[in-house]
Amino acid sequence: MDALQRTTYDIGGLRYPQPFKIRRLGHFGFNVADLQGGIDFYSKLLGFRITDTRDFSKVPGREEMAKRLVDPRIVFMSHNSDHHAFLLAHKSLGAIFGDDAVSRDITVNQITWQVGTMDEVFAAADYFRGKQVEIRRVGRDMPGSNWHTYIRDPDGHTVELYYGMEQIGWDGRSKPEAMYYRAFREQPELPQISEEQEVRDAVAKGIDINAGNTIQDRSSEEYVVAGVRLPRPFKVTNIGPMSLFVADVDASEAFYTETMGFVRTEAVTYRGHRCVFLRNGGEHHSLSLFPKALRGELGLNPDTSVASMGVQVGSYRQLRDAVSFLKKNGVRQSDAIPSELYPGVDYAAHFLDPAGHCLMLYYYMERVGWDGKPRPAAERRKVGKEWPESLEPMSDSYADPAFMGPLG
Structure with a gap:
């Protein structure tokens, strides 16, 4: 038509x-x-x-x-x-x-x-x-x-x-x-x-x-975060993307794009499984869809359809400090989700909540520009096992909408 x-x-x-x-x-x-x-x-x-x-x-x-x-x-x-x-x-x-x-x-x-x-x-x-x-x-x-x-x-x-x-x-x-x-x-x-x-x-x-x-947050403000005293060495500034395990990726993609108006940013094939990343704004993706068969192969929690939930913090430094803080407090870290399944995000750490939901902590997500095209995979930042003290900015670093503070 x-x-x-x-x-x-x-x-x-x-x-x-x-x-x-x-x-x-x-x-x-x-x-x-x-x-x-x-x-x-x-x-x-x-x-x-x-x-x-x-x-x-x-x-x-x-x-x-x-x-x-x-x-x-x-x-x-x-x-x-x-x-x-x-x-x-x-x-x-x-x-x-x-x-x-x-x-x-x-x-x-x-x-x-x-x-x-x-x-x-x-x-x-x-x-x-x-x-x-x-x-x-x-x-x-x-x-x-x-x-x-x-x-x-x-x-x-x-x-x-x-x-x-x-x-x-x-x-x-x-x-x-x-x-x-x-x-x-x-x-x-x-x-x-x-x-x-x-x-x-x-x-x-x-x-x-x-x-x-x-x-109220009655915790003592023992950390200084970018000039503000806070109870934790980081501040959550955004939520998402939501990543789901679904029965039929093609059917779910059709629903979210044709009925809900999402736009597909890209699709990847991981271990033979097609995985789709969808957006509704300038972020690389706000929703990702994985086949349920991949959940078992990754060894993720079989009792939830949530693959991961994104939690963004204010900066790369805050991300590093958040990882140390959560580890210190006994929160279980997971390496089950590979980087291929969160394109558009460079440095990220995954932790499990008490119910076994996987949370992806990150500080940066790639922005999709006026032409609707994501950055080519070859031009994305390469992330190694060792995280450096600081990073060179990407062209779209700190391009997210500013958090309408104050932080605390």
């Missing part, structure tokens, strides 16, 4: 094949057997701040469901001003919500992609219905206040498109529970009032808008 004959959608005056345009990976979550162990690891060691805890046993209408949970809490965490960039829940929650409906190795409770407007969120819901994509729910969640459409990908992973994440400012307070009356469990009518009007309405109702949870 000629490109001009294809159905396209107007997004702010630009025409796209989908009625939405993904801007970035916004947040993700894991379901784990030991919730407290996960909280300690991600908050105390990696520095994610707890912004809110939602106890289902205290949520109206969820009391019976909470009785079937080993632990009824969902813990919301963030590394930036977003209300949450990461969620933790007990693995029993995944079973109740059907996250394991397709495959019992699904331990990621959501993979959430940010779009630019509310129109896109709900236009996406209609678009997915027309394509017979399973919709899990549409509406607005609290806490976090983000408007959303949830679907499943071909392997059963819960995928969310969202707009309007609550922001936590200098005072470190989240939105109070008394303002949760603006949640929606069904697709709302548009237009909706602004966030500013919501606050004015809450004040008019007599709600104490300063009564929300206060985020």
Whole structure:
């Protein structure tokens, strides 16, 4: 079909094949057997701040469901001003919500992609219905206040498109529970009032808008990171890419490119397996897809479809210091994932969380320019076993969006 004959959608005056345009990976979550162990690891060691805890046993209408949970809490965490960039829940929650409906190795409770407007969120819901994509729910969640459409990908992973994440400012307070009356469990009518009007309405109702949870990190600030005293010798500045083991790489690639609008940056063949790297912005990739057969060959955790989750720190020096810090604190390092499976990243270290999820710590990701072409593999930095004290910059070093600090 000629490109001009294809159905396209107007997004702010630009025409796209989908009625939405993904801007970035916004947040993700894991379901784990030991919730407290996960909280300690991600908050105390990696520095994610707890912004809110939602106890289902205290949520109206969820009391019976909470009785079937080993632990009824969902813990919301963030590394930036977003209300949450990461969620933790007990693995029993995944079973109740059907996250394991397709495959019992699904331990990621959501993979959430940010779009630019509310129109896109709900236009996406209609678009997915027309394509017979399973919709899990549409509406607005609290806490976090983000408007959303949830679907499943071909392997059963819960995928969310969202707009309007609550922001936590200098005072470190989240939105109070008394303002949760603006949640929606069904697709709302548009237009909706602004966030500013919501606050004015809450004040008019007599709600104490300063009564929300206060985020705190009570660890001693014993490290100096680029001129700032912090509890750790590094600062997480970004999350992603997400790397998944899937049943059929071609089918998953088709879903994420044709239905979701991702762009394939490159594909590699490793040990005879085709592996695909997809992006939705200027980064080399924000999502990678590997065949499940490769998981066993690499000796990775058979109980999760997550191959790795990227955690970016602020600099090469911070990466070196983070590796030393995590080793000192007894976190298990892994060399299971070879460099061929994270193209566009040079120096990286992989560690396992208490549930066995592999985390890729890195400081740099290649940027894809205006012509949409990645750097040729032969021109990428060669990484040896010995990491030098400092590096020569690449042409796109420190080309990521600046972290909208402060660091702590």
